[in-house]
Amino acid sequence: MSKISIFHLVFFLGVLVGCGGKVNPGDVSKEKPKLFPDYVDVTIPSTIAPLNFKAQGDYSAIDAVFEGKAGKSIRVQDSKEICIPASDWSELLEATKGDSLKVTVSVKQHDRWKQYASFRIHVSETPIDYGLVYRLIAPGYEVYSKMGIYQRNLSTFDQSPVVENTLIPGSCVNCHSFKLTDPKNMNFHVRGKKGGTILITDGKMNALMTKTDKTMSNFVYPFWHPSGNYLAYSVNNTHQVFHEEKGKRVEVGDVASDVVVYDVKKNEALGTKLLMQDSIFETFPSFSPDGKSLYFCRAAHKKMPDKYNEVRYNLCRIAFNPENGSFGDKIDTLFNATAINKSVTFPRPSPDGKYIMFTLVDYGNFSIWHKEADLYLLDLKTGQTRCIDEVNSDNTESYHSWSSNSRWFVFSSRRIDGLYTRPFIAYLDENGKARKPFLLPQANTDYYDQLLYSFNIPEFVSGKVEVDPNQVDQLLDSGIKKVTFKQ
Amino acid sequence: MNLKKYISSFVSTAFFAMLVVFWEFFYPNHLIQKEQMQLFMTDWDYFIQHLSVPGGFATYLGEFFTQFFLFTMAGAWIVSIVLFSIYFGVKCLLRRLFGSRFSLLAFVPAIAYLFLLCNDFYYLSGAIAVSLSVWAVVGYLKIKSPASRAVVGFVGIPFLYWFLGGAYVLFGISVIASELVIRFSKESGLNPMKSLVLYIAACMIWGVAIPLFAHRFLLLDTLLQSFASSAYYKFTLAFPIYLKLIFASVPAIILLHFVFLKLSEKIRLIMQLGFGLMLIGTLFLGFKKVPVFAEEKEMMYSNLVNKQDWTEIIKQAERELPKGQQEKLALTLALGRTGQLSSRLFAFSPTQSDFFIPYKVHGMAPLIANEPYFYLGFVNFSQMLAMESIDSSPDAVMPVRAVKRYAETCIITGQYDVAVRFLTLLKRTLFYRNWATKASEYLYNDEKVKAHPLWGKLRASQPKDEFYYQSDQMDAMLFLLLRSNSQNRMAYEYLMSSYLLQKDLDKFLEFLPLVKSMNYPELPLVFQEALAYTRTLLTDWPDALKAYPISDNVSKRIELYANAFNSGGNKNAAAMKQSFGSTYWYYVHFSEPNGKN
Incomplete structure (x- = not known):
């Protein structure tokens, strides 16, 4: 008994000595460390949750020193990962706003400490919104089991469900969107036997049946008008095909699609022939920040699914009059992607009206399954478009969303493993130059390794979203309003 | 030991033997499939994750024991022990309340659960929860002091609610029924009405309030699920009446036995005999009507495919021609894998639809659906169907068989980063850990994958042409597969079989020259x-x-x-x-x- 106790005591002391104390690096490398997530030289907002990380490769201990302004610093040492105390981190970032942290990482390998070259984490003074809202869904094919829309406070690791499909059994929840980043003005769809579109305006919830006699489907891809009086939606007749070719999996395309605008006050879908042409696929609408233009993607109709790889969308614009809900009589092409054999998806204007960010792929409109998908930025002042090389990777970059101040954007990327979509956040400076993006931090550095769900449609929100699931259920049961159509 | 005890022991033993024989020899493949439909992980995180929801402990126990269903005999014995423990628990409960008088009524909940478990939508965890609730009532009745019992009853309701889910209702109502019996029995000197009414009302309010509280403050689930939990039934939409009846049966048995004992010895004897005959009749009728033996046979074929026991599949088909879609698919696959498709196909009355299960969005994609695609070399389609099996699981539980297949397809296609995720899950299991560890050796090692006897061949067989899945164009897809690898004998045999079954001799003759490259x-x-x-x-x-x-x-x-x-x-x-x-x-x-x- 006493032998066991002494053994335990010795072991305990050994652990204390091995994992604590001052690190005297035996080797100093000129290389910066390879971390997961890769936080080397990233730019972050001062309110972001601790950037916990682990180093790649084998080691018995890891040590990190974070040095900020005014002599403030944090030192963390562990056998596996660097988990930074939240309050210390918050204080350090606050003190280092507008400057950068110097981070020095060392790892213990074969009883020798190896110190890597220090790197910087730039702490921007520009604030970021309260949180993110995203859908977590398995990157499957057609069927789904459990999924939900969740919100995450960016300053902490708190994630909570907004709505889960288990609350409305047999359903799918998708396409959440907000008026700018306002949590009190939200939209999402519930698909299934008991389906409908949930529209929350100034905190008041309504359920809509959006299929009309004149439109081919329920409302699909949404975008809020800045006034909150309208939402633009696409209506799509969608199909999927499954590739056998190595490196490809799924192709989702439209057999037909149109764009309409929903008038919130009149509960009416507004259409124009220019956006509802049989010979054209129109999709992914978005309003300009002044509310006077409607951007959308437009492609020549092709026989589907046979010619799915010949469908290419341009970025177009039509005038919109928010006073009376009328449309302009001509369509402008802002970016002619077909001319370079490419296709545009997800045009998202920055709230300050300077840019439109979009995804460019070889063909089609379902960019998440396109490895070549990259983010592009159209400068609306100069008309110049450029690939945002600062944030793109060799793998898919697809959905993206702007912060309310237009200086941060979140985008989904499959760069980690080629399948699971993860949210990355990047800073865009006043010259339109993006900084190295960072992966949404998590408390546990194994989080992304273990999570078998993709982050779908990450959207910034300026506050906590409050959705009463029971009310959703009740409205879909008995309070659903049928949308009418007007052309 | 008197005669009654002998009879009681004999009947109990016979019941247990019947359970073992049924599960081991008549319905083993259902148990094997139950194991394939879950992914039980042995680590602490998994346990804690289960404890965070009502009924989670029962679910954990159910999954823990279900992992042993991989071995037929273990599965049969485990299910039998669980069902027997329900019976024995009720028997002990009656004995504690009424003395040593044996009652056949004690068999009712166990027999009912026996037939429920024949249906894959009901979990073993539900039976375990019912058993533990019954034994909780037995424990409750061991307490002599009414005040102590009241405290235990009050603590027991939330405790059992959180750990066992819906079966807390069984406990709660059985406690009420037991108290009724105790307080109305002649021996009890207590005032039956006042304290009893108070106790019943308190138990009922407590039993309703706790799930409501959990629903409001702790859970994000439907109201029904907050009461019932997901330990019993795969679909969250409903809580079947059968389960409610089983929960109600235990307190009902207590009350019925109480009334029964008021009758004369002679009438009791006649009723016992009559009830005994009824039970035998119910068992006979139940075994005839409830188990779906055609489904059992389909599962047998599916399980043999999983074991890659192609010889046994053909043997089974020789004994009796396969009837079900999965059986036929297994047979054609076995013939293809053993090189007999081109020599024995027509000995088994084949049809055009025997080769693939058409892809359907509705319902769960059968675990066997991806198998022919996998062995033919349509690795992406196999991967797709494996993922569909995972994603279409009605209870969002990952089927280990599909997870394993998915990991294999990722290794074959070189998606090592994705394979790691699934192999990591398998390494957290008891029985797939070794396989996953060995499979991990192939990660990021293309040469090793190429040298693997199966994966290497399948990687080489992958089509080089781009085409997409069309279930009505399998001939064209097989042709493209063959064009990418003209040595793919199985694809060739599938293609030629298809033409022959369509009686398309022109196509047969067109592709006949390829036979020379197949080394027959x-x-x-x-x-x-x-x-x-x-x-x-x-x-x-x-x-x-x-x-x-x-x-x-x-x-x-x-x-x-x-x-x-x-x-x-x-x-x-x-x-x-x-x-x-x-x-x-x-x-x-x-x-x-x-x-x-």
């Missing part, structure tokens, strides 16, 4: 029969076809066939089937690709 020792029998038949249709036998020798035996047999056919056999399919049922000629004249004769 001689022209396969089915091809010979098709050629011999073609020869009867032509006036001149082209030189090009003379390169494909037809054996003397086949030549003689077709002559015999022609004679029989022309001598009235054309109108006597049964007689022709007896002599020539396994030939292609019989198929051509008497069968349709859709299976109609």
Whole structure:
């Protein structure tokens, strides 16, 4: 008994000595460390949750020193990962706003400490919104089991469900969107036997049946008008095909699609022939920040699914009059992607009206399954478009969303493993130059390794979203309003 | 030991034996599939994750024991022990309340659960929860002081609610029924009404309030699920009436037995005999009506495919022709894997639909659906169907068989980063850990994958042409597969079988020259029969076809066939089937690709 106790005591002391104390690096490398997530030289907002990380490769201990302004610093040492105390981190970032942290990482390998070259984490003074809202869904094919829309406070690791499909059994929840980043003005769809579109305006919830006699489907891809009086939606007749070719999996395309605008006050879908042409696929609408233009993607109709790889969308614009809900009589092409054999998806204007960010792929409109998908930025002042090389990777970059101040954007990327979509956040400076993006931090550095769900449609929100699931259920049961159509 | 005790022991033993025999010899494949439908992980995180929801502990126990269903005998014994423990618990409960009087009523909940477990939508965890709740009532009744019992009852309701889910209702109502019996029995000196009414009301309010509180403050689930939990039934939409009846049966048995004991000895004896006969009748009828033996057979084939026991599949088919879609798919796959598709296909009355299960969005994608695609070399389609099996699981629990297959397909296609995730999950299990560890050695090692006897071949077989899945265009897809790898004998046999089943001899002849690259020792029998038949249709036998020798035996047999056919056999399919049922000629004249004769 006493032998066991002494053994335990010795072991305990050994652990204390091995994992604590001052690190005297035996080797100093000129290389910066390879971390997961890769936080080397990233730019972050001062309110972001601790950037916990682990180093790649084998080691018995890891040590990190974070040095900020005014002599403030944090030192963390562990056998596996660097988990930074939240309050210390918050204080350090606050003190280092507008400057950068110097981070020095060392790892213990074969009883020798190896110190890597220090790197910087730039702490921007520009604030970021309260949180993110995203859908977590398995990157499957057609069927789904459990999924939900969740919100995450960016300053902490708190994630909570907004709505889960288990609350409305047999359903799918998708396409959440907000008026700018306002949590009190939200939209999402519930698909299934008991389906409908949930529209929350100034905190008041309504359920809509959006299929009309004149439109081919329920409302699909949404975008809020800045006034909150309208939402633009696409209506799509969608199909999927499954590739056998190595490196490809799924192709989702439209057999037909149109764009309409929903008038919130009149509960009416507004259409124009220019956006509802049989010979054209129109999709992914978005309003300009002044509310006077409607951007959308437009492609020549092709026989589907046979010619799915010949469908290419341009970025177009039509005038919109928010006073009376009328449309302009001509369509402008802002970016002619077909001319370079490419296709545009997800045009998202920055709230300050300077840019439109979009995804460019070889063909089609379902960019998440396109490895070549990259983010592009159209400068609306100069008309110049450029690939945002600062944030793109060799793998898919697809959905993206702007912060309310237009200086941060979140985008989904499959760069980690080629399948699971993860949210990355990047800073865009006043010259339109993006900084190295960072992966949404998590408390546990194994989080992304273990999570078998993709982050779908990450959207910034300026506050906590409050959705009463029971009310959703009740409205879909008995309070659903049928949308009418007007052309 | 008196006679009654002997009878009681005999009946109990017979019941247990019956349970073991049924699960081990009549319904084992259902148990094996239950194991395939879950992914039980042995680590602490997984346990804690389960404890965070009502009924989670029962679910954990159910999954823990279900992992042993991988071994048929273990599965049969585990289920039998759980069901027997329900019976024995009720028996002990009655004994504690009423003394040593044996009652056949004690069998009712166990027999009911026996038949529920024949249905895959009901979990073993539900049976465990019912058993533990019954034993909780037995424990409750061991407490002599009414005040202590009241405290235990009050603590027990939330405790059992959180750990066992819906079966807390069984506990709560059984406690109320037991108290009724105790307080109305002659021996009790307590005032029955006042304290009893208070206690019943408190128990009922407590039992309703706790799930409501959990629903409001702790859980994000439907109200029904907050009461019932997901430990019992796969679908969250409903809580079947059968489960409610089982929960209600235990307190009902307590009350019925109480009334029963008020009757005279003679009437009790007659009633026991009558009830005994009823139970036997129920068992007889239940075994006849409830287990779906056709489904059991389908599962047997599916499980044999999972074990890659191709010989046993063919043996089973030789004994009795497969009827179900999964059985037929397994058979054609077994024939393909053993190189017998081109020699024995028509011995098993094949149809065009035997080769693949059409992809459907509704319902769960069967675990077997991806298998032919996998072995043929359509690795992406196999991966797709494996993922669909995972994602279409109604309870969002990952089926380990599909997870394993998904990991394999990722290794074959070089998606190592994704494979890691799934192998990591498998490494957290008891029985798939070794496989996953060995499979991990192949990660990021293309040369090792290429050298793997199966994965290497499948990687080499992957199509180089771009095409997409169309269930009605399997011939075209097989052709493209074959074009990418002209050595893919199984794809070739599937393609040729398809043409022969469609009676498309032009296509058969068009692709016949490829037979030379397949390294057959001689022209396969089915091809010979098709050629011999073609020869009867032509006036001149082209030189090009003379390169494909037809054996003397086949030549003689077709002559015999022609004679029989022309001598009235054309109108006597049964007689022709007896002599020539396994030939292609019989198929051509008497069968349709859709299976109609």
